[in-house]
Amino acid sequence: MSVSEDTQQLLTEIKRLREELAIKEKHLHDLQTEPCNCKYLENNDFTTDEIIRYSRQMIMPQVQIDGQARLKRGKILIIGAGGLGCPAALYLTSAGVGEITLVDYDEVELSNLHRQILHSENDINIPKVQSASDKLKNINNNVRVIPLKVHADSNTLSRIIQDDKYDVVLDCSDNVATRYLVNDVCVMNDIPLVSGSALQMEGQLTVYHHNSGPCYRCLFPVPPPPHTVTNCGDGGVLGPIPGVIGVLQALEALKILVQLPDVLSGRLLLFDGSTTTFRNIKLRPRNEKCEVCGVNPTITKLIDYEQFCGASAHDKVVNIDIITFAEQTDVKDFPQDLQNNIVIDVRPELEYKMCSLPGTFNFPYSLIIKDCDKVRKFVESKVQDGVTDIYFLCRRGNDSQRAMLYMKENINFEAVQYHNIKGGLHAYSKYIDPSFPVY
């Protein structure tokens, strides 16, 4: 969307004020956390304010002052500041963990806000780790929050792990390659891994490599074929689902730090939000033949995880190009005349119902390849009406290419030329009309 001058001016001013605020807050924090020699406290680990702040958990026999001291000495690494990472970091910060490092390369987008609860409208386009750490510092300035805006890969993660000694790692990532990477890093550095995941109405949670329990590779030695993996961008997710799992990740991390028993290791928690049921699956113990945590591991240093999984280490869609140059139509040449031209939108029906271009027709790609009779009859009738050009459209211009190829191979009419709208509705919104929602 184009940003007006007023908006730009306000954004700049807000940014300046934020920086000023951060300096003043730091000053206040330094003043408040000066070592205290309070005569009423047995040890000087805590200030009077800290005792008050954490009292509701410290008076529990499971925590006590020793448990709180362990939390304060604890260092946690969180991979991903999204739907899982936000609620997890929120509770860990509130609980008084000593140091929390956040790793995420993305910036906040409007479509994140329904589930990534640390980010707000003012944070759009700001790095997620920045937005998250600002909020966390407001909640508990005793915690050292370290935002790292880096893409988690073999190089960056091994450096991060070397620089600091973490007690627990939280996998709050959104893709398979990063999950294998984080697993291997944790096994090689002997750190327990609290792994959460969520999609649509379901969540999964377990703790890997803890108390001689299994690792991710013990359970899933082979990554799934990329086309069978759905991400939140495509499959969608209801906000409270990662919320529930992220909060439980924080719980398991706190239990590990405080050294409480019955950590969720060797067990897999399945959460089904559609029926609001939790199920505990007893897992296998560590696999002695596991390639990374077994007796004779074959993977002893980090590998190329994108190559290993055949998929990128992010949840963005990689654009494909499977048709000829001549068949690609730039979105700027989107047909004006929708009498002699037909535009077929191949998105799922529910997405088409949410938003669509007037005058287009919806034939979902999944239905075209399942049963092409309906679309064949439709095209046939349009051809009889004199239509000569048919355009395929979808969200990003990938499924529309697949649909077009399928049509070319299965429903070919001499008189008709097939075209693909390059870049799909994302391109339409970018170059033609920004009021069409990019989702």
Add this chain to the structure above:
Amino acid sequence: MPVTVNILFFAQARELAGKSEAEFTIETPIAYSDLVKRIVDEFSLTELQDHLILALNSDWVWDQEILNLKPADEIAVIPPLSGG
């Protein structure tokens, strides 16, 4: 001897099977590999067959195991979730 058990589908298995649970009649005793094959064939899960956990009444099933199934046993089909 055939028994009727309940199959529970999770994550991608639920999407491919098009349902979250199903009754399934199957021979017992049955080897793990035969059980997996029968389930993936019946519920169109072939592409997931090397990427899932099977649990019998919430317990991990070993890949060498011979299972003695009883009527109304619950078999959960669990592929990993990776979103977040």
